[in-house]
Amino acid sequence: MKAVRMVKAGEPLAVQEIPIPAIGEKDILVRVRAAGICHSDAHYRAGRSTMGMLPITLGHEVAGLVEKTGASVTNVKVGDRVALHYNISCGDCYQCSTGNDQFCSNVKMIGHHVDGGYAEYLAVPARNAIPLPNEIPFEAGATLMCASATSLHALRKARLKAGETVAIFGVGGLGLSAIQLAKALGAVEVFAVDIKDEKLELAAEYGAIPVNGSRVDAVDEIRRLTKGKGVDVGIEMIGLHNTMQQTVLSLGVMGRAVIVGISQIPLEVNPYQTLIGYEAEIIGSNDHLLSELPLLIDMARRKILDTSHVVSQTVPLDADKINKRLDDLENYTNDIRAVIVP
Numbered sequence: 081m082k083a084v085r086m087v088k089a090g091e092p093l094a095v096q097e098i099p100i101p102a103i104g105e106k107d108i109l110v111r112v113r114a115a116g117i118c119h120s121d122a123h124y125r126a127g128r129s130t131m132g133m134l135p136i137t138l139g140h141e142v143a144g145l146v147e148k149t150g151a152s153v154t155n156v157k158v159g160d161r162v163a164l165h166y167n168i169s170c171g172d173c174y175q176c177s178t179g180n181d182q183f184c185s186n187v188k189m190i191g192h193h194v195d196g197g198y199a200e201y202l203a204v205p206a207r208n209a210i211p212l213p214n215e216i217p218f219e220a221g222a223t224l225m226c227a228s229a230t231s232l233h234a235l236r237k238a239r240l241k242a243g244e245t246v247a248i249f250g251v252g253g254l255g256l257s258a259i260q261l262a263k264a265l266g267a268v269e270v271f272a273v274d275i276k277d278e279k280l281e282l283a284a285e286y287g288a289i290p291v292n293g294s295r296v297d298a299v300d301e302i303r304r305l306t307k308g309k310g311v312d313v314g315i316e317m318i319g320l321h322n323t324m325q326q327t328v329l330s331l332g333v334m335g336r337a338v339i340v341g342i343s344q345i346p347l348e349v350n351p352y353q354t355l356i357g358y359e360a361e362i363i364g365s366n367d368h369l370l371s372e373l374p375l376l377i378d379m380a381r382r383k384i385l386d387t388s389h390v391v392s393q394t395v396p397l398d399a400d401k402i403n404k405r406l407d408d409l410e411n412y413t414n415d416i417r418a419v420i421v422p
């Protein structure tokens with residue numbers, strides 16, 4: 081079969097002919113129908129993350145059709161439409177047994193530690209397959225497995241309750257999902273902070289109150305719009321030091337700031353004024369759980385989560401075209417969300 085693979089860190093991906101993977105008795109073989117090209121893939125190609133092996137087929141946002149099932153597989157059958165959870169956890173270690181499978185001590189991520197979806201087929205454990213209803217196109221199903229899932233997890237970490245207010249910093253793929261999911265979970269007001277007007281316009285279409293951080297001080301504006309109270313939940317999805325501080329400073333009494341964007345710069349807080357004075361919390365959110373994906377897919381099926389704006393381009397399983405999209409992501413030249421359709 082054809083696969084577009086990372087052969088060496090820092091070099092363009094290359095097309096290779098490799099055998100169709102063999103499956104074990106608990107595995108399925110999936111014929112890839114859509115594989116998202118994610119910003120993480122640009123990091124991997126550049127060599128900024130340790131890969132499980134080389135060469136490796138990238139692609140962790142995958143949806144497709146079950147082509148073959150192992151002898152003991154019962155949850156899916158040949159021909160089923162499925163989307164794949166990208167973390168292959170063992171199910172048996174302490175973290176898996178206590179409901180935190182994203183911290184599995186034996187975790188392997190598809191397209192990072194084992195071969196992923198930039199290929200005609202891939203093999204995964206059957207428990208990683210989530211049935212994908214006909215209403216959700218494969219392209220949308222694939223991208224739901226990354227940014228939207230991480231947004232849902234962040235909102236769950238925030239313990240968002242009906243009637244609360246939310247500020248979301250960063251209106252990319254994560255932020256747009258978070259706006260819709262926050263409303264679905266009962267948020268009465270969602271503020272969307274970004275510096276790009278076109279992103280804020282889309283945020284407003286989904287019912288958010290736009291705050292352009294390049295024109296106003298986001299914290300002052302959120303305080304003004306909430307009559308001084310601040311928000312119950314702030315979610316940082318950019319990974320910038322400044323917006324992390326703003327997220328924390330936007331909180332009201334009992335507020336929870338959830339940090340999703342990645343940064344290694346220390347975050348300073350005034351313990352008395354910022355935390356103790358409000359009984360505020362700062363919460364880290366890492367990835368998402370297998371158990372959250374069926375709910376997410378159901379929300380997309382019911383159009384509570386609109387996926388029609390997510391994918392802006394499809395590309396064939398072609399190394400040059402995929403490398404070009406990864407170059408764009410690397411250089412931030414455009415925000416096109418591309419999906420490979422083999």
Ligand SMILES: [Zn+2]
Nearest residue numbers: 118120141226
């Ligand atoms: Zn991704």
Ligand SMILES: [Zn+2]
Nearest residue numbers: 170173176184
């Ligand atoms: Zn485990």
